[in-house]
Amino acid sequence: MLRALFRDRNAALDADVYALTTLTAIRPGFEAAVAAHIRSMSRANSPFSTLPATHFARLVVVDRLAEMPDVRHQHLLFSAVIDGIDQRDRDDYLESMCKAIPAEVNAIWGRGLGAPDAPATDPPGFAAWMAAHELRARAFYTRYGASVAQVRHALRVRSEVRRFAAVTKYLTPDALRSAVAECSAGWLE
């Protein structure tokens, strides 16, 4: 209860991850350019891979709404799961986007209604503008509570231990202990 009271509404209650969701209107006439730029971004070598706090990121151009055909503008939905627990972490992340992927920030959000033309040149301004367009998650489910670095580390360790266990299966107790001591550097980083 207390944790829920003090925890940021977009942060998971039981994990240090933050659900970032923003919805911004695209300037009329720039819809196709924004969509084309986003689609041209490599998925295999995504710009978001340069932001180490990103678990998942998604960009969607909302060009229609079911049951409501008269929406005037197209909108850009940006959602990401990032390492973080509060709005300060969110702002740090948004500012780091300006430094790590300025071309994307300018080409995508710089064409948003009400956005400065080159938002990446003003990271705090970009973070504040995005924060003003943030949507609150009413519920956020997380299967696991770990940072991106912890997840990658755990996957590597499990894979290494599996291989190690297979080749040390029949070792005597003293040989096993020596082998573990020799190979386990990095398993608990």
Next chain:
Amino acid sequence: MYSYKYWRLRVLLFARRWIKPVRARAVGQLDKLGFIHFARWVFIDKLPTGTGEAKRLRPIYLYFESNFNGGFEEYIDAFSYVIPTTMKRIFGPTVGFPGPKPATRFKAFIRLRGYEAEHFYSAYPEATAGEIAAALRTVALLRPVLTDEHEDDHAFQRAWRRFLTKARL
């Protein structure tokens, strides 16, 4: 004027955050499905216009996002047949919701209202949610084996084997 189903959903989402047993049950159900990394539910009641004044949306929209491994068909099948009551409670207030069963109709409902991402990124695309949970558990179980004092080599070997069994390696 919203239906009682809408208010029930708001109460449910509120309770999910504030009442621990409700939260544990909801999380347990999704954990049981096993293939979801993260999911979120967001109400959208206004649209930005760029002028500072937002356009009020009526009806309110429910945005549901899920990062999961596997295919769309199996995903919705699991929702339809494993947790149909939860599906009814969540999507019950939405316009045109046909019910969770049969899954074919539910899938058509979602396809019509779903959005394809123009860009999608995952930091660990090769790993399923279950594999990640297992890997994190492996590290947690490994810690005491490597840091605890062991009486002798035989005691270490027993601890190591217990670890392999618990970690399912």
